[in-house]
Amino acid sequence: xxxxxxxxxxxxxxxxxxxxxxxxxxxxxxxxxxxxxxxxxxxxxxxxxxxxxxxxxxxxxxxxxxxxxxxxxxxxxxxxxxxxxxxxxxxxxxxxxxxxxxxxxxxxxxxxxxxxxxxxxxxxxxxxxxxxxxxxxxxxxxxxxxxxxxxxxxxxxxxxxxxxxxxxxxxxxxxxxxxxxxxxxxxxxxxxxxxxxxxxxxxxxxxxxxxxxxxxxxxxxxxxxxxxxxxxxxxxxxxxxxxxxxxxxxxxxxxxxxxxxxxxxxxxxxxxxxxxxxxxxxxxxxxxxxxxxxxxxxxxxxxxxxxxxxxxxxxxxxxxxxxxxxxxxxxxxxxxxxxxxxxxxxxxxxxxxxxxxxxxxxxxxxxxxxxxxxxxxxxxxxxxxxxxxxxxxxxxxxxxxxxxxxxxxxxxxxxxxxxxxxxxxxxxxxxxxxxxxxxxxxxxxxxxxxxxxxxxxxxxxxxxxxxxxxxxxxxxxxxxxxxxxxxxxxxxxxxxxxxxxxxxxxxxxxxxxxxxxxxxxxxxxxxxxxxxxxxxxxxxxxxxxxxxxxxxxxxxxxxxxxxxxxxxxxxxxxxxxxxxxxxxxxxxxxxxxxxxxxxxxxxxxxxxxxxxxxxxxxxxxxxxxxxxxxxxxxxxxxxxxxxxxxxxxxxxxxxxxxxxxxxxxxxxxxxxxxxxxxxxxxxxxxxxxxxxxxxxxx
Ligand code: ADP
Ligand code: MG
Numbered sequence: 001x002x003x004x005x006x007x008x009x010x011x012x013x014x015x016x017x018x019x020x021x022x023x024x025x026x027x028x029x030x031x032x033x034x035x036x037x038x039x040x041x042x043x044x045x046x047x048x049x050x051x052x053x054x055x056x057x058x059x060x061x062x063x064x065x066x067x068x069x070x071x072x073x074x075x076x077x078x079x080x081x082x083x084x085x086x087x088x089x090x091x092x093x094x095x096x097x098x099x100x101x102x103x104x105x106x107x108x109x110x111x112x113x114x115x116x117x118x119x120x121x122x123x124x125x126x127x128x129x130x131x132x133x134x135x136x137x138x139x140x141x142x143x144x145x146x147x148x149x150x151x152x153x154x155x156x157x158x159x160x161x162x163x164x165x166x167x168x169x170x171x172x173x174x175x176x177x178x179x180x181x182x183x184x185x186x187x188x189x190x191x192x193x194x195x196x197x198x199x200x201x202x203x204x205x206x207x208x209x210x211x212x213x214x215x216x217x218x219x220x221x222x223x224x225x226x227x228x229x230x231x232x233x234x235x236x237x238x239x240x241x242x243x244x245x246x247x248x249x250x251x252x253x254x255x256x257x258x259x260x261x262x263x264x265x266x267x268x269x270x271x272x273x274x275x276x277x278x279x280x281x282x283x284x285x286x287x288x289x290x291x292x293x294x295x296x297x298x299x300x301x302x303x304x305x306x307x308x309x310x311x312x313x314x315x316x317x318x319x320x321x322x323x324x325x326x327x328x329x330x331x332x333x334x335x336x337x338x339x340x341x342x343x344x345x346x347x348x349x350x351x352x353x354x355x356x357x358x359x360x361x362x363x364x365x366x367x368x369x370x371x372x373x374x375x376x377x378x379x380x381x382x383x384x385x386x387x388x389x390x391x392x393x394x395x396x397x398x399x400x401x402x403x404x405x406x407x408x409x410x411x412x413x414x415x416x417x418x419x420x421x422x423x424x425x426x427x428x429x430x431x432x433x434x435x436x437x438x439x440x441x442x443x444x445x446x447x448x449x450x451x452x453x454x455x456x457x458x459x460x461x462x463x464x465x466x467x468x469x470x471x472x473x474x475x476x477x478x479x480x481x482x483x484x485x486x487x488x489x490x491x492x493x494x495x496x497x498x499x500x501x502x503x504x505x506x507x508x509x510x511x512x513x514x515x516x517x518x519x520x521x522x523x524x525x526x527x528x529x530x531x532x533x534x535x536x537x538x539x540x541x542x543x544x545x546x547x548x549x550x551x552x553x554x555x556x557x558x559x560x561x562x563x564x565x566x567x568x569x570x571x572x573x574x575x576x577x578x579x580x581x582x583x584x585x586x587x588x589x590x591x592x593x594x595x596x597x598x599x600x601x602x603x604x605x606x607x608x609x610x611x612x613x614x615x616x617x618x619x620x621x622x623x624x625x626x627x628x629x630x631x632x633x634x635x636x637x638x639x640x641x642x643x644x645x646x647x648x649x650x651x652x653x654x655x656x657x658x659x660x661x662x663x664x665x666x667x668x669x670x671x672x673x674x675x676x677x678x679x680x681x682x683x684x685x686x687x688x689x690x691x692x693x694x695x696x697x698x
Contacts, residue, residue, distance in 0.1 A: 004177055005033030013172050019159055026153045039205050039645050040148030043214055052091035055120050055127050063117045064088060071108055073101050086116060094128040113137040145209040170206045184679050189661045195220045222646040222654050230662035232687045233437030238670050245415055246288030247391050253314015271446035272304050278442050279308050289418035292436050295444030296616035297424045297580025305394045306336060313372045317391025320374045324400035326351045326526060327533055333375045350376035353526050381408045395421045425573045426616040428624050430652035433659055454583040454614055456591040458607045468509050475542045480559040484578055486569045487547035503545045516541040522549055557585035567593035568603040572623040575610050602626055624649045
């Protein structure tokens, strides 16, 4: 069988060298096996016929039975077209051909009964089927079951390898060869999950007789794909834990106990306590920790990170906290210094703007171990930053860092430091399971008590006057306001002008000295930004006009109104992040989404979702449905999820099934050494080799 599957596609009847080359180039099909692994993306039930008067906008391909009349050529020369009328007992549609007019005209017999097949389009108010497939009823061989549709390309189309052409090739393979595929799932896993065999699935995915067969085939093939992904992940994790020795932190240690008992500003939430237990357990195993901490904005991740860092320090190692922006790093530094002010712990801050002299001193103190806790930006990654013994690295807003950057922190020590990556952009569970399957995941799913919910409102330009009135009222009550403009690379100049125009308009409506305004955007010098930011933090200004630079982490509890201009241009994750800037104090908070009147379907859905819920995980689910997994994780990382048939935004249930099966298998046989797991082992080894080692990217 292997031989058949690896036979070059050129040798399939109906292919030949020229088409083979195209199939390789366009679809990556080199062999019989590759062709079989090209699955249909859709099916049409060929037993169902439409009537002319039933055609609607939702119709895709359909088939009709009737007669043809009024065949006429329109235009001449190269723009010659052929049109005809097709009629059944309920009405008629137009048929149109843009190519091969003369030839088709000759072959049509007026008055004869035809089956036509195609995709209707409304052209100038008339339902029209361009390039229909015509089969005289008398020639119709009964076509059982469902017709599969394969993706093709323009080049393949022009050589007759449109969906129908590919379907014919697949039919040829099945007609000329006996396709029996070796089973690659253990019998018990197949049984537990009610999966059909691989051989059966291959036939049913291409030549299904009914809906049930399509379902069975899809389940089996999706499961298989996801199962191997999970298995790969768990094996990687096993290898990492086995190969990499980690620090063992035996004790909670004095700093942590002192802080916990004497300086904790408030009772930890249940979720914070649970996550700390999980981290503490990791520290005790002596294995290397690689943990993702997901928690909505404002859920209190910083405090969890701080306690973990204090345990590290209590065990005579240093800890580092890396944040994506300077503002955020300084804010962490201030918060943490304040929390630890009565404790004998030396905290350092390193950012791009740390002056040379301070830097030199800092480096010395890091090497000697005098600085126990270092907070900073990307500057932490630089080579001269060397520690005496770095025991834990916390990475805040991890999605802001590239893979290589995170990996760099691993190498700051001979024994790699424990890694805790934190994100306030929750990833749906099934996606986390797949993408971060080799990490341990902790979730803070509870907000600290006493938070007032944020009310989210969607408004249009016509409400501007009312909006300004509302802003004045809130300012009169002593609150502060964020006003955020989009600024994205593709339209940077225009966006920047909008921001400036907006700032001017606001300055006119909120004149000095009664009102004080701050402005912060990416084009400002770091120290100017810092100055403006500080004025707002200290409560000296009422309104902060800004771009998304304030999206991440900034904490000004007195700011209770977030206004987002052109909100339709932001993604859900970003909107949620921005909204998370308010609702941090004791006052009721508001988020106002300002949009244009005309919204796309997707934009509407985003606004509705924001208005409906403040639950980050729910928002992440909607985001996954709207954008798909690739976009959600960032293009840089989506290659890993190059799936052939499974769809992570729809197949969550199968992900869970596959995850469970893979976990049970690896618990039973962690290194796949049992004879019945030979086939699995071989395939996993190939997978492990074919992908970069992203288990160490933290
Ligand atoms: P995030 O998870 O978004 O990083 P932070 O760590 O910045 O959230 O915490 C948000 C706010 O909640 C901070 O002002 C912090 O002091 C406060 N906070 C954290 N934990 C608790 C708690 N258990 N009880 C009350 N307030 C808390
Ligand atoms: Mg935070």
